[in-house]
Structure formats: structure tokens, C-alpha cells
Amino acid sequence: MRFKDVFSIIGPAMVGPSSSHTAGAARIGRLARQLFGAMPARADVIFYGSFAATYIGHGTYSAIVGGLLDMETDDIRLPDSLRIAAEAGILVEVQTGKGLFPHPNTAELRLYREHEEEPSFTIVGTSIGGGNIEIVSVDGFKVKLTGQYPTLVIWHTDSPGMIAEVTRLLQEEGINIGYMSVDRKNRSGQAMMAIETDQAISAELLEKLNGYPGIQAIRLVK
Incomplete structure (x- = not known):
């Protein structure tokens, strides 16, 4: 660093x-x-x-x-x-x-x-x-x-389109991704996205994300 x-x-x-x-x-x-x-x-x-x-x-x-x-x-x-x-x-x-x-x-x-x-x-x-x-x-x-930026950590199933859907929702809210990491335990098993953003994450966006099929849990680091 x-x-x-x-x-x-x-x-x-x-x-x-x-x-x-x-x-x-x-x-x-x-x-x-x-x-x-x-x-x-x-x-x-x-x-x-x-x-x-x-x-x-x-x-x-x-x-x-x-x-x-x-x-x-x-x-x-x-x-x-x-x-x-x-x-x-x-x-x-x-x-x-x-x-x-x-x-x-x-x-x-x-x-x-x-x-x-x-x-x-x-x-x-x-x-x-x-x-x-x-x-x-x-x-x-x-x-x-790093904890220096608004950060979304999302536990989800490893399924096609999951990353695309999350990034689409962020884009619709005008939120730019500064850094993103993705990892999974196994194919079609549990996975995790960690996304640092340049803008704050609204409660409305969190509600949309929580309602998406396959998302198991979300944490927001402020």
C-alpha cells in the first residue's frame, strides 16, 4: 500500500x-x-x-x-x-x-x-x-x-447473474465501485462480494439488495 x-x-x-x-x-x-x-x-x-x-x-x-x-x-x-x-x-x-x-x-x-x-x-x-x-x-x-470507504459485504449463493445484478443496482443509484473482491467456497455454493464505493449506500438500496433472490445477508460498513 x-x-x-x-x-x-x-x-x-x-x-x-x-x-x-x-x-x-x-x-x-x-x-x-x-x-x-x-x-x-x-x-x-x-x-x-x-x-x-x-x-x-x-x-x-x-x-x-x-x-x-x-x-x-x-x-x-x-x-x-x-x-x-x-x-x-x-x-x-x-x-x-x-x-x-x-x-x-x-x-x-x-x-x-x-x-x-x-x-x-x-x-x-x-x-x-x-x-x-x-x-x-x-x-x-x-x-x-480497508474500512476507509462505504463498504458492502454480501453473502450470497454462487449463481449466474448475481454479480451483474448487484452492480446494476449500484449503477442505477449513481454509485461508483472503487474496489471489489469476490470469492466462493465452492461452485454453486456460498459466495461473498465485498464492494468499496465512492458514495454512501442508501437504506432504499439496501432494501432492494436484501430482496434479491440468492442474497443471504448484507452488512454495510460506514
Whole structure:
């Protein structure tokens, strides 16, 4: 990724100490919360690489939990997020992972709804510098999301015309696609579209998309 200006390197307004290890982690957690669509009852957080080595000292753990609580990078409550989560009855468990990972600053989150024994949502995100992030996996689908633009994530069946219909509806609303990724589990099985747009997505457009046959779920990242 090329940084557009010096602020992309310094990072956003934030509670420190690190734009990569703190602000980036908070953004990963917050994007996961938006994609999950609700406050999780439980979250398993797995850190890899540099995150795994320094997640306590750099505030990475509290930052990513703060993001799950929908806190922004400059929220003064970030350092107290673990206590706030506990008081809200949210169980958070952290561990360090080994093996291959896509970036030195990588976090995997497995989120659970109430009374679930298995996670119903998983996400893998990387903090690539200056508070910037890339989400590289959602529910096992390969994606590339930055969270910097309005983003549609659509779970759907892998069927002919699905991509064309979604892009047609966007075009009719005058919405330009800045980036799009598509992945599927198997032929005619479950698939995912992740679309970053230059314009905001209206509630009316979401309603149209939700009514299209074959679309199973939609999340809008603002």
C-alpha cells in the first residue's frame, strides 16, 4: 500500500501509544463489530507476529476490544475497554498464534452470539502502518477491505447473474465501485462480494439488495 500523505504514516487522532499496534487494532475490532452486526456475547482474539509479542505493552489487546465495543481510535475509554467489556458481560479470551500469517501485525477474531458454542463469525485483519488496516478474510472468504470507504459485504449463493445484478443496482443509484473482491467456497455454493464505493449506500438500496433472490445477508460498513 502506498501512503498518500504524511498523516497516513503518523496515524489518525488516537489514544496511543502506537498507530500500528493501537489505532490499527482498534479499527480492526470496530470493523469486525460492524460486520458482525451486533455486540458479541463472546470474542476469541488470536494475535500473530509482532502483535503476539507486544499486545500487552502496546495496548493492542485493549484497543481491539475497544473496537469491538464500537469505540473509535481517539476514544478516551480505550485503555479501560477490558473492564467495560467485563461489566457488559462480554467474555473475551486472548491467545497467541503460530504458523503462517499474512502480515507481522495480524489479528484473528472469532465472535459468538449468546448461547453459541461455536463462533458464527470470523475475521482476519492486518495493521499495515499509520493506523491503516486491511481485512483479508471474512468467514473464510478472501477479501481486501480497508474500512476507509462505504463498504458492502454480501453473502450470497454462487449463481449466474448475481454479480451483474448487484452492480446494476449500484449503477442505477449513481454509485461508483472503487474496489471489489469476490470469492466462493465452492461452485454453486456460498459466495461473498465485498464492494468499496465512492458514495454512501442508501437504506432504499439496501432494501432492494436484501430482496434479491440468492442474497443471504448484507452488512454495510460506514
